[in-house]
Amino acid sequence: MATILVVDDEMGIRELLSEILSDEGHVVELAENAQQAREYRAGSTPDLVLLDIWMPDTDGVSLLKEWSAQGYLTMPVIMMSGHATIDTAVEATKIGALNFLEKPIALQKLLSAVEQGLARGIERPRTAPPAASTAPAATAVPDAASPAVPTEIPVDAAANGNATRVPEAEMHFSFDMPLREARDLFERAYFEYHLMREHGSMTRVAEKTGLERTHLYRKLKQLGVELGRNKPEPTEQ
Structure with a gap:
């Protein structure tokens, strides 16, 4: 934050x-x-x-x-x-x-x-924004000796073995965004991922993330995570 x-x-x-x-x-x-x-x-x-x-x-x-x-x-x-x-x-x-x-x-x-x-x-910005440069932007050339850094959250395997994309991974993530915004984006995806894996169980999510339930509820509310959408769909009888 x-x-x-x-x-x-x-x-x-x-x-x-x-x-x-x-x-x-x-x-x-x-x-x-x-x-x-x-x-x-x-x-x-x-x-x-x-x-x-x-x-x-x-x-x-x-x-x-x-x-x-x-x-x-x-x-x-x-x-x-x-x-x-x-x-x-x-x-x-x-x-x-x-x-x-x-x-x-x-x-x-x-x-x-x-x-x-x-x-x-x-x-109130803490520092003055850098002056805009008129020079053309240099094209980044990847270094063959260095692996490329992914710019989005990778696909993860769910408990049933099927490949499942982490929630909120479709949100555009960039290393150029402010730290606070990037951290919020990651935390939201992190908690939604655990809610999905634990089928919306706050008790198990609290154990997995190491947070007390009160702090977990406050954090999810702060990040705007909707709890209802992470609960499993009811099965047909």
């Missing part, structure tokens, strides 16, 4: 947020202080940052100011704190923070804030 950087000096908070966000399908990167966050941001741009305010080396507001001054504040940032005042929250918002979450963070508030933050990140 998305890459989320969690910056917090408390190990318990980092582990908890990592577990929750990973269950939601996100890639979670962790930083225990501002310096680690600086190093990560210097080399990568996450889709969202959850930033603690009170940290021992540099506080979150100061780090937010640094990123803003250096032009690194190109992604949504949600501030977190259990002791911050309203003035601190207002200051962070003025600098560029998108939201503020008070610890202990309620699960629903966290997921809602993350969803809003990721939606805002899509609305």
Whole structure:
């Protein structure tokens, strides 16, 4: 889904947020202080940052100011704190923070804030699009020493031995599409495949995919997978 950087000096908070966000399908990167966050941001741009305010080396507001001054504040940032005042929250918002979450963070508030933050990140491109080139595109010549990379999900053998195409494989897949879109496409095909193989049994799909049923239902709803169409057709008596 998305890459989320969690910056917090408390190990318990980092582990908890990592577990929750990973269950939601996100890639979670962790930083225990501002310096680690600086190093990560210097080399990568996450889709969202959850930033603690009170940290021992540099506080979150100061780090937010640094990123803003250096032009690194190109992604949504949600501030977190259990002791911050309203003035601190207002200051962070003025600098560029998108939201503020008070610890202990309620699960629903966290997921809602993350969803809003990721939606805002899509609305606001993080980097300028590359300038269009007037030069003709070069024709790719396959390397004889390297096998061709398939651009669609391959045909798989069903349990009955007959060749069956994985659901959603007919959807146009391209390695040129954005990572988030490609990941959603793969996850949807992945879950529909297991639903088909397990004849719509959520219990068996949960066991196969390693997800709890609650998280599985939420993931299928998020991906727009229709459960009814994966159930087997009734047999005639």
